[in-house]
Amino acid sequence: MSTVFWFRRDLRLGDNPALLAACAHGPVLPLFVLDPALWGPAGPSRRAYLAASLGALDASLRADGGRLSVVRGDPVRQVVRAARAVGASEVHVAADHGPYGARRDREVEAALAEEGVALVRTGSPYAVSPGRVRKADGSAYQVFTPFSRAWAEHGWRGPVAAPTGVKWQHLTEDTTEVPRPPLPAGLTLPEAGEEAAHRRWAEFLDDGVADYDERRDRPDLPGTSRMSHHLKWGEIHPRTLLADLAPRRGAGAGIYRTELAWREFYADVLDARPDTARDYLRAEYARMPYDEPDERFEAWCAGRTGFPVVDAAMRQLRAVGWMHNRMRMVSASFLVKDLHVEWQHGARHFLHWLVDGDLASNNHGWQWTAGSGTDAAPFFRVFNPTSQGRRFDPDGAYVRRWVQELADPERVPDPHDPSPEVRHSVGYPLAILDHGAERREALQRWETIRR
Structure with missing residues (x-):
């Protein structure tokens, strides 16, 4: 009896109980579906990393006598087609608990059932x-x-071993090569794979x-x-x-x-609460006055706010598809409480560039900073970006690494708060706002939802 193993967020052979369950019944088709609903919105970092990870998975399968079959299109149609092609009675997956993934799996499950094929869920990420x-x-x-x-x-x-002695199958028609999207200039990613x-x-x-x-x-x-x-x-x-x-x-x-x-x-x-992927967990925060993204938001995205530690964080994001967690909190606080922009705008920007862009962790981390999530930081706790820089980057090494204008200690003695003259001489912008004034403004807006 053939089975299909549909890889999603489990791109490995070892410690994969769902894969072991698939292999217990006979020949296995390793399948990955390039879903336009996920591939389309993904930014360049995640696309390129996913492609590299799929390449590593395929190499592992080939070393064991198999190969990864990659198809492109609607998973409902493509998974059913793959199961039919190899005569599978079961399609095995690790359960997806995300809002889109859970809905997609229910639709695939219903379509498979019409073909007499079961969708079997084992474990999760x-x-x-x-x-x-x-x-x-x-x-x-x-x-x-x-x-x-x-x-x-x-x-x-406990962890389980990788399957052995598997007879791997593959699709012979309508498969596709894994795309190798070009990376934007200056973006480098970590090595991918198990x-x-x-x-x-x-x-x-x-x-x-x-x-x-x-x-x-x-x-x-x-x-x-x-x-x-x-x-x-x-x-x-x-x-x-x-x-x-x-x-x-x-x-x-x-x-x-x-x-x-x-x-x-x-x-x-x-x-x-699947709705909290996009909406406020604490609904009262949706009533607070916010500003629409403008040129200051664009400066934040580009790492040109004039606040060195914020700019270092945003440039790190664009350079390596990752940002240090402390800096995620600092840059998020700056967007929500200094620029008064709703957290969803920042969350989308992060998900576009982060290699590790995880919907639950990213968006609920943003809600934590915005005061609207679980265990949220009190809204009156507004990070002072200059103080945060001095505390957690005491020698300025992080700022100097990512903000090239401030890299030279002879020209820039204080990378966390360079003088206007130093900024002008090295081509680094003046601060786009007064943090003290914007902190007071943020607290005044917060008062509007406390009455």
């Missing part, structure tokens, strides 16, 4: 699938700390996790794991990371486990 952890009354958690306790108590299965993910994780375990708690907020230091893009595309599963962290008792390992729990919390919140 999370250690604990969204919806599994609930309060005593059956409702979803709205606060992280009790969720994280319940999440840890629930636990998760092997790259495991190498990077091993490096972090050896030389990063022990002091993760002390270095993770410093964008000037290599203090983070840089695993977010590997997790986004399922090149490695959080189960694997948690298994390796389990015997470690240091503060760094504990904080890293907490960060993985935050990722799963946001996925759980989005599963319970």
Whole structure:
């Protein structure tokens, strides 16, 4: 009996229970569908990285005697067509809990059922699938700390080995090559694929996790794991990371486990409230007065606000498709509370450029900063970008790396607050706003929804 394994956000062979389930029944067709609904809106970073990751997956399959069949078009039609082509009785997937993915899978499931084919879901991209952890009354958690306790108590299965001895199948008609979209000038991306993910994780375990708690907020230091893009595309599963962290008792390992729990919390919140992918979790914040994006928004996007740490963050995003998490909070606060622009505009910009652009983590992270999400930062907590730069980039190394105009310490003694004369001499813009005045304006607008 043939089966189809439909790859989505699980681009790996190892520790893939859904793939093992598919392989338990006979020959397997490894399939990936280039869905226009997802490929079209994706920015250049995600497109290029996905293409590289699919190439790595195909190479792994070829080393095992198979190959990845890639088709383009509506998944409802293409998955049914693929199942029919190999005479499959089942299509296996890891469950997708995103708003679009869940709806798409229901439609595919219905179309397959008409052909007498079952859609079989096993596991998900999370250690604990969204919806599994609930309060005593059956409702979803709205606060992280009790969720994280319940999440840890629930636990998760251990990693599983890659399948062996599989008879792989492939489609002979109507397949397509994986596109290789050109990267914009100046954009470089990290290495993609399952092997790259495991190498990077091993490096972090050896030389990063022990002091993760002390270095993770410093964008000037290599203090983070840089695993977010590997997790986004399922090149490695959080189960694997948690298994390796389990015997470690240091503060760094504990904080890293907490960060993985935050990722799963946001996925759980989005599963319970799919509308919050675009709308406010706390609806009253939709009533607050906001400004429409204008030339100051364009300056923010381009890293030309005149606030060095904000500009460094935005330029890092455009250069490598990634931004340090502390800088994500600082740049988000600047957009919402200094420019008074709604968070959705910033969230879209981030998703366009981020390699690790994950809908739940990105958009609920933005809502956290905007004061409208779960466990949200109080709206009156407005990040001072200059103070944040001095605190978390004390030597200015991060700013100097990404804002080339400020790179020379002889010409720019203080990269966090250069004088007007220095700015003019190196071609760096004056600040586009007065932070103190805009902070007061933000708090006045906030008062309008508190009455």
